[in-house]
Amino acid sequence: LEHVIRLDKRTAALLTAAACGVGAVVVLVQKVSRHQEAKKRIQKATNLRTESLRRAEQEVLRYKQSHPATSSANILMLSLSELTKQLKDGSLSPEDVFYTYMEKAIDVHKKLNCCTGIILESFEQLKTIHSSKEGLLYGVPVSIKENFDCQNHYTSCGVVINLDQPIQEDSVLVKVLKSQGAIPFVKTNLPQALLNYDCSNPIYGQTVNPHNLQKTSGGSSGGEGALLGGGGSVLGLGSDIGGSIRFPASFCGVCGLKPTAGRLSSKGLKTILPGQKSVLSCPGPMAKDVDSLALFMQAVLCDHMFSLDPTIPPVPFNVQMYQSRKPLRIGYLENDGYTQPSPSMLRGIREVKALLERAGHTLVPYKPPRIKYALHELIVRGVLADGGATMLQKLKGSPVDPALIEQVKPYYLPKWIKKTMSFLLSPVSPRVPAVLSDYIHETIAEWRRLDIDVLLCPMLGPAFNFFYCSRLTCAVSYTMIYNLLNFPAGCLPVSTVTEQDEEELRHYKGNYQDMWDRHFKKAVTGSVGLPVAVQCVALPWHDELCLRFMKEVEELVKESRK
Numbered sequence: 001l002e003h004v005i006r007l008d009k010r011t012a013a014l015l016t017a018a019a020c021g022v023g024a025v026v027v028l029v030q031k032v033s034r035h036q037e038a039k040k041r042i043q044k045a046t047n048l049r050t051e052s053l054r055r056a057e058q059e060v061l062r063y064k065q066s067h068p069a070t071s072s073a074n075i076l077m078l079s080l081s082e083l084t085k086q087l088k089d090g091s092l093s094p095e096d097v098f099y100t101y102m103e104k105a106i107d108v109h110k111k112l113n114c115c116t117g118i119i120l121e122s123f124e125q126l127k128t129i130h131s132s133k134e135g136l137l138y139g140v141p142v143s144i145k146e147n148f149d150c151q152n153h154y155t156s157c158g159v160v161i162n163l164d165q166p167i168q169e170d171s172v173l174v175k176v177l178k179s180q181g182a183i184p185f186v187k188t189n190l191p192q193a194l195l196n197y198d199c200s201n202p203i204y205g206q207t208v209n210p211h212n213l214q215k216t217s218g219g220s221s222g223g224e225g226a227l228l229g230g231g232g233s234v235l236g237l238g239s240d241i242g243g244s245i246r247f248p249a250s251f252c253g254v255c256g257l258k259p260t261a262g263r264l265s266s267k268g269l270k271t272i273l274p275g276q277k278s279v280l281s282c283p284g285p286m287a288k289d290v291d292s293l294a295l296f297m298q299a300v301l302c303d304h305m306f307s308l309d310p311t312i313p314p315v316p317f318n319v320q321m322y323q324s325r326k327p328l329r330i331g332y333l334e335n336d337g338y339t340q341p342s343p344s345m346l347r348g349i350r351e352v353k354a355l356l357e358r359a360g361h362t363l364v365p366y367k368p369p370r371i372k373y374a375l376h377e378l379i380v381r382g383v384l385a386d387g388g389a390t391m392l393q394k395l396k397g398s399p400v401d402p403a404l405i406e407q408v409k410p411y412y413l414p415k416w417i418k419k420t421m422s423f424l425l426s427p428v429s430p431r432v433p434a435v436l437s438d439y440i441h442e443t444i445a446e447w448r449r450l451d452i453d454v455l456l457c458p459m460l461g462p463a464f465n466f467f468y469c470s471r472l473t474c475a476v477s478y479t480m481i482y483n484l485l486n487f488p489a490g491c492l493p494v495s496t497v498t499e500q501d502e503e504e505l506r507h508y509k510g511n512y513q514d515m516w517d518r519h520f521k522k523a524v525t526g527s528v529g530l531p532v533a534v535q536c537v538a539l540p541w542h543d544e545l546c547l548r549f550m551k552e553v554e555e556l557v558k559e560s561r562k
């Protein structure tokens with residue numbers, strides 16, 4: 001009997017070992033085949049991009065040979081309002097404008113890797129564009145961030161799992177832009193899974209900054225920022241859940257508006273956390289000047305959008321509010337108490353504050369109520385309520401991009417470890433959760449108490465060195481708070497980094513003097529000459545007031561340079 005038991009034990013051990021072996025082989029085979037599948041999909045997507053660029057380049061060459069008199073340099077110098085005027089009165093042809101921007105976009109892409117593909121259908125659209133002459137954007141080539149659905153193109157959001165089928169239908173905003181005579185001509189790059197303010201993914205690679213190739217363009221609408229900053233587009237469409245329109249605008253020296261979420265249609269705009277409602281994502285324009293942002297808003301806030309997406313309040317653009325010049329009471333913020341601004345961010349605020357005061361506005365110091373609570377309790381717990389599980393789901397079967405890895409490492413930890421770490425770290429780390437409350441109304445009450453119309457606050461910058469964005473999620477404090485509050489917020493360039501700013505950075509300590517503060521200092525080091533921006537904010541649904549404030553800052557800065 002003993003012999004039989006011993007034999008049975010041995011058999012059981014052998015069978016268990018064999019089962020484990022088979023299991024391991026199955027897991028390995030699955031992993032290898034997922035990896036192969038991912039490689040195939042990436043190859044297919046990049047081949048499509050290369051082919052679209054090749055065909056577009058050929059078409060440009062053909063056009064240039066038959067139209068040698070086209071004055072490209074002159075077209076590229078025009079602001080959007082001048083361009084639309086000349087297209088309308090016929091002094092410029094849509095063909096000349098289209099081929100000029102197509103050539104320039106390809107050229108900029110070759111330097112900055114900012115496009116995920118050319119929208120070849122735009123060549124067809126150009127042939128019938130004369131029927132849209134009444135449109136506010138007649139003949140204007142517009143660049144589109146990759147996460148907006150465009151018929152026949154992928155909407156990957158930088159993740160391989162989404163490289164499944166090309167999209168069947170244009171997003172609402174793309175349809176509306178076309179009906180206003182705009183020509184969506186190129187799709188632009190973004191970071192893997194969108195929840196990052198760098199601009200790199202395993203499909204299309206890293207987009208770099210037009211002012212310094214050693215810096216990131218910022219993200220997530222980083223392809224837009226780079227293309228616009230490099231002069232390859234005059235108007236772009238981005239999206240923003242934490243600053244993704246404003247970061248690349250700031251890093252690349254262009255303007256961007258995150259409108260009130262719900263003002264523009266998000267139908268056909270892909271996000272990585274569908275159903276997450278605590279912090280709202282929304283589409284918005286990016287361009288070289290504030291008037292272009294306003295023109296975009298005026299064009300898309302039309303009956304066509306309201307009928308394609310009846311969830312959007314049918315409120316057209318308030319031109320009167322945009323053009324008003326009545327003196328404002330302006331709250332101003334120098335340091336939110338969370339991320340200490342870099343010297344150039346702070347100088348930007350102080351210089352603009354002085355210009356606004358000289359122009360007759362009243363400036364009132366402002367501090368966001370309970371910033372740590374808003375960031376930790378409301379934003380982190382809202383966006384990462386599932387411990388990052390939804391995001392990790394999207395990364396399955398594909399390499400994690402080096403520009404994202406530091407951010408997602410903690411998401412991979414088992415739930416019990418995350419909970420224990422959060423509990424254990426709370427006494428030692430000042431940057432870990434607090435309590436809940438009705439924060440939006442508390443903030444509005446503070447605005448009412450101070451009697452302020454708008455807010456001037458720092459905009460993160462200058463452009464970061466590579467691989468720092470994923471280590472510095474805490475630096476979204478100046479932008480993501482307005483997604484949480486759902487206040488419209490825009491940013492515009494006001495200066496460039498000086499030698500003096502760089503010198504002062506050597507003494508930067510940060511509000512906490514912790515690991516993040518040390519990372520921040522390294523992230524913005526070596527930035528002389530790069531753009532410096534400020535952020536302008538208004539109350540919900542007052543998008544036109546936000547733009548009007550931005551416009552005034554833009555004019556005052558321009559005037560001060562004369």
Ligand SMILES: CCCCCCCC/C=C\CCCCCCCC(=O)NCC(=O)O
Pocket residue numbers: 194195196197219220239240241242243244245271272281282375376379380383384431473474475476477480
């Ligand atoms: C430790 C406190 C930090 C406060 C905020 C942390 C929130 C953590 C979650 C993820 C990081 C978010 C980075 C956001 C970057 C901008 C993303 C964006 O706007 N994407 C656009 C879009 O999704 O359309």
